[in-house]
Amino acid sequence: MDLHLLDKVAIVNGASQGIGCAVARTLAEEGARIVMTARREAPLNAAAEVVRAETGSRVLAVAADVRRAEDCVRVVENTVKVFGRIDVLVNNDGAPPLGAIEEFDDVAWQKAVEQNLYSVIRMVRQTVPHMKAAGGGSIINIAAVSARQPLAGLGLSVATWAGVLGYAKTLSLELGPFGITVNTICPGRIDTGRLALVTRKRAEQQGEDADKMMQELLHEVPLRRLGKPEDVAGLVALLVSVRGSFITGAAIQVDGGLLRSVY
Numbered sequence: 400m401d402l403h404l405l406d407k408v409a410i411v412n413g414a415s416q417g418i419g420c421a422v423a424r425t426l427a428e429e430g431a432r433i434v435m436t437a438r439r440e441a442p443l444n445a446a447a448e449v450v451r452a453e454t455g456s457r458v459l460a461v462a463a464d465v466r467r468a469e470d471c472v473r474v475v476e477n478t479v480k481v482f483g484r485i486d487v488l489v490n491n492d493g494a495p496p497l498g499a500i501e502e503f504d505d506v507a508w509q510k511a512v513e514q515n516l517y518s519v520i521r522m523v524r525q526t527v528p529h530m531k532a533a534g535g536g537s538i539i540n541i542a543a544v545s546a547r548q549p550l551a552g553l554g555l556s557v558a559t560w561a562g563v564l565g566y567a568k569t570l571s572l573e574l575g576p577f578g579i580t581v582n583t584i585c586p587g588r589i590d591t592g593r594l595a596l597v598t599r600k601r602a603e604q605q606g607e608d609a610d611k612m613m614q615e616l617l618h619e620v621p622l623r624r625l626g627k628p629e630d631v632a633g634l635v636a637l638l639v640s641v642r643g644s645f646i647t648g649a650a651i652q653v654d655g656g657l658l659r660s661v662y
């Protein structure tokens with residue numbers, strides 16, 4: 400299936416590893432030119448080099464912290480300077496710390512809002528004028544299935560991603576007439592370093608064994624496996640392509656059937 404992504408320009412945030420890296424590689428395999436961001440320069444440059452070598456696509460690495468407004472501006476400015484346009488924006492990064500909601504003060508909440516919500520708002524604000532100029536585009540936010548089926552201990556993420564879901568739905572209404580689609584992907588349990596870390600922390604907090612907890616998590620997934628970062632990347636590629644061009648305002652889980660809801 401030709402996704403017609405040849406020479407499209409995609410910004411993929413949080414792309415030095417995990418889901419973001421798989422998204423960058425998949426879009427590059429489809430012929431897109433990629434801007435990859437992450438905070439740590441060395442792993443980012445290494446990941447960008449791998450994507451370049453494996454796909455032959457043009458890849459620009461920009462070290463940036465998406466919690467900082469000035470970094471969001473710089474990422475977009477560099478993209479336009481080097482590639483001249485923006486067709487795809489993938490909002491992705493890490494996530495706020497785990498813990499019971501009552502443990503967190505205003506500073507922790509402020510940081511969580513900066514990380515999960517403001518990063519999306521600022522990247523979109525900078526990017527949309529260029530998408531309008533190009534006659535359309537696609538915005539993808541990576542949230543989590545826990546935004547739709549909350550888990551104890553993930554309150555900072557769940558609450559701020561709920562904001563992203565509402566923001567994205569509203570944005571899809573406003574940008575639809577400009578040919579810009581806006582969708583949010585809610586991954587379930589995806590096999591990245593982050594899942595291992597989060598599981599270890601949750602096990603510690605609950606006084607449980609991390610390996611046992613991982614087995615239990617796996618057993619809750621109807622497909623009985625963890626997702627691969629490429630499972631999420633495949634959906635991103637579809638949504639930003641002509642094949643997915645009538646899908647907007649959606650929140651779609653990639654979770655092996657984990658979400659226990661008909662909506």
Ligand SMILES: NC(=O)c1ccc[n+]([C@@H]2O[C@H](COP(=O)([O-])OP(=O)(O)OC[C@H]3O[C@@H](n4cnc5c(N)ncnc54)[C@H](OP(=O)(O)O)[C@@H]3O)[C@@H](O)[C@H]2O)c1
Pocket residue numbers: 412413414415416417418419436437438439440442463464465466491492493494514541542543544585586587588589590591592593594
């Ligand atoms: N893995 C799962 O099971 C799962 C499930 C549901 C949702 N998610 C969500 O999906 C997203 C990606 O998860 P992942 O498992 O791929 O995580 P990961 O392996 O930890 O990768 C996170 C990436 O984001 C970058 N990053 C973190 N904070 C950033 C910031 N402030 N600005 C720019 N880049 C930043 C990291 O590089 P630097 O540290 O160098 O910046 C890294 O490249 C997260 O929001 C996560 O909560 C993951």
